[in-house]
Amino acid sequence: MRWQNRIGMILLSLVAGCMPYRQIAAETVVESPAAVAAVPTPATDPLPDEGDLVHLVKRTRERIAQVDRQLAPPVGPMPATPRGPRSILALSGGGRNGAFTAGVLAGWTLSGTRPQFDIVTGVSTGALIAPLAFLGPEYDSVMAHEYTNVTDRDIFRVRLLPLLFRRQSLTDVSPLRDRLGRIVTEPFLDAIAQRHRTGARLYIGTTDLSRKQLVIWDLGAVAASGHPQRRERFIALLLASCAVPGLFPPVSIELLRGGEPVTEMHVDGGVIASSFVEPFMLSDGQTGFVPADVYVISAGRVGMSQSTVRPVVWNILTESMVAVLQARTHADLIGTYLLAEMTGGRFFLSALHPSEMRGNNSLSFEPREMRRLYQLGVADGQAQRWRTTPPGLSTEEQRRPRDASVFPN
Numbered sequence: 001m002r003w004q005n006r007i008g009m010i011l012l013s014l015v016a017g018c019m020p021y022r023q024i025a026a027e028t029v030v031e032s033p034a035a036v037a038a039v040p041t042p043a044t045d046p047l048p049d050e051g052d053l054v055h056l057v058k059r060t061r062e063r064i065a066q067v068d069r070q071l072a073p074p075v076g077p078m079p080a081t082p083r084g085p086r087s088i089l090a091l092s093g094g095g096r097n098g099a100f101t102a103g104v105l106a107g108w109t110l111s112g113t114r115p116q117f118d119i120v121t122g123v124s125t126g127a128l129i130a131p132l133a134f135l136g137p138e139y140d141s142v143m144a145h146e147y148t149n150v151t152d153r154d155i156f157r158v159r160l161l162p163l164l165f166r167r168q169s170l171t172d173v174s175p176l177r178d179r180l181g182r183i184v185t186e187p188f189l190d191a192i193a194q195r196h197r198t199g200a201r202l203y204i205g206t207t208d209l210s211r212k213q214l215v216i217w218d219l220g221a222v223a224a225s226g227h228p229q230r231r232e233r234f235i236a237l238l239l240a241s242c243a244v245p246g247l248f249p250p251v252s253i254e255l256l257r258g259g260e261p262v263t264e265m266h267v268d269g270g271v272i273a274s275s276f277v278e279p280f281m282l283s284d285g286q287t288g289f290v291p292a293d294v295y296v297i298s299a300g301r302v303g304m305s306q307s308t309v310r311p312v313v314w315n316i317l318t319e320s321m322v323a324v325l326q327a328r329t330h331a332d333l334i335g336t337y338l339l340a341e342m343t344g345g346r347f348f349l350s351a352l353h354p355s356e357m358r359g360n361n362s363l364s365f366e367p368r369e370m371r372r373l374y375q376l377g378v379a380d381g382q383a384q385r386w387r388t389t390p391p392g393l394s395t396e397e398q399r400r401p402r403d404a405s406v407f408p409n
Contacts, residue, residue, distance in 0.1 A: 086292040086345075087115045089133060090277050090336065092329070093124025093242070093270035094299025097352060099370040101129055101297045102143035103377020104350050109137040110382045115293075119201045119281050121216075123269040125299060127204035127241035131184075131219065134202045135191055142183065148371045154179065155365055156248065168249045173239060180235050189223040189230060196220030205269030205276055206240040209250065214272040240266040274300050274329040277336045282343045289343035295386075296336060298351040300329045333390035348386040352376070 091101055108114040114137065122130030128146075132139040156171035192202060202220045207213070222234050240251035243266070250265045269276075275296055282289045333349065340347040356376055392398065 086118045086282065086290050088119045088277055088281060088292050088294045089117045089121070090275045090294065090296045091120070091122040091126030091129050091133065092275040092296070092298040092300050092332075093126055093268070095125055096147075096365050096370050097299035097373060098125030098129055099147040099373040100352050100377040100380075101126065101299045102140075102147040103374040103379075104297050104381035105129075105133055105137075105377075106140045106144060106374075107378035107381025107383070109140055110378070111384055113384065117200070119203070121203045121205070121276055121281075122241070123205045123273055123275055124242045124244075126275065126297075127238055127269065128180075130202060130204055131188075131192060131238075134195060134200070134220075135188075144374065146179070146183075148374050149367055150179075150365050150370070151367060152365050170247050171249075173243075173248050176242075177235065177239060180238055184231060184235050184238075186231065189234060192220055193224035193226075196224045201281070204237060204241045205273055206237065206243075206251075206266040207269055207271040209265045209267055212272075214269060214276065215266065216276070216278065241269045243267045245271065274298070274332045275336070276332070277339060279339065279343075282339070282345065289345075291343065292340065292345040293348065294336060294340040294345055295348045296333065296350070298329065298333065298349065300326070300351075330390065330392055334392060337390045337393070347388060347390075349388075349390060350377075350380055350386055 094101070105114070116136065117134065120130045120134040122128070122133075129143060132143050153175065155176045156173050157175060158171055196202070200220065201218065203216050204219055205214050205216055208215050217237050219234060219237065222230050222237070227233070236251050236253065239248075240253065242248065243250055245267045248268075250267045253264050253266055255262060255264070275298065277294055277296075279289075282292050284290050337347045337349075352373070356373075
């Protein structure tokens with residue numbers, strides 16, 4: 001049963017490694033019952049490779065404030081937050097490691113400091129958690145159950161001879177679709193719609209295979225549309241966001257573009273981004289920004305890790321793929337941190353330490369391991385163990401050249 005997980009990891013990692021720098025669809029796609037929120041990603045100048053980059057970013061903030069920061073207008077009304085800074089939660093992908101994310105949210109609730117989020121975003125397993133986090137602590141028990149009791153059989157079924165019959169994937173995800181159907185009920189969608197009408201926003205990301213771009217979907221708009229097919233669309237988008245290429249089947253999304261019906265094939269948003277926060281989410285609707293507390297819970301590999309690699313093909317491939325995914329995660333976190341800092345906000349990160357992760361196969365759903373990860377998350381959330389910078393920015397974490405002129409005796 002483990003071979004299909006390994007192949008799925010290979011496919012996802014190879015696709016991620018071959019992708020160009022992150023792209024986001026350039027135009028807004030109008031469709032029923034929801035619209036794609038699509039905005040450009042701001043470019044950032046390369047930073048110096050010496051000194052403390054954290055201090056450099058803070059010193060640069062004042063100069064950036066004097067530059068024209070006109071960006072794409074926000075999609076729909078953004079939430080007013082008279083109580084203080086806008087509160088944004090970004091949830092990463094990570095397969096079974098999403099149990100850690102669920103635990104952090106539960107522990108955060110126990111700490112008594114968890115805010116009501118104005119914006120929640122999610123990718124892959126983070127997209128599955130995002131609607132529950134969006135609705136608040138009353139859904140902590142649902143997250144706990146779903147991320148501590150499932151096995152592979154509750155997520156997918158292996159297809160027999162998929163390649164021979166030209167199937168789209170190695171597995172069938174009917175079990176996952178059924179589980180989502182038991183959670184995403186009409187009353188559940190009504191609750192999402194109610195929060196959407198107050199100005200709160202729920203976004204998830206998928207990858208448009210034909211355009212090789214991240215597409216951001218406004219799930220609150222889907223729920224609030226009142227369309228008879230809103231439940232099917234909501235579930236389809238969740239399945240698309242966690243459709244690991246090759247392992248899980250892609251999801252076809254039918255929509256309207258320029259008044260004409262089109263069908264797009266979408267897979268895991270984690271192919272392009274491990275997590276995301278976009279400039280329009282911090283826009284004041286004019287030419288400036290609203291300060292925000294940006295919280296990122298990462299279920300991927302964050303921080304430096306080291307392992308002994310056996311010189312055989314499988315081990316070399318596996319460790320190389322882990323390196324690709326880890327580097328992409330670091331880049332996304334640095335981008336989010338810079339966006340928060342440059343717009344006058346604050347950045348907070350909760351993440352698994354590499355030493356707390358067992359094995360590289362995040363697509364093996366083992367209840368005992370997921371319960372361990374969940375409890376780690378509860379402890380971190382309750383103790384409020386937040387990093388305020390991403391890995392790689394402090395002086396001691398920056399890369400330095402190694403001296404290759406020293407030879408062994």
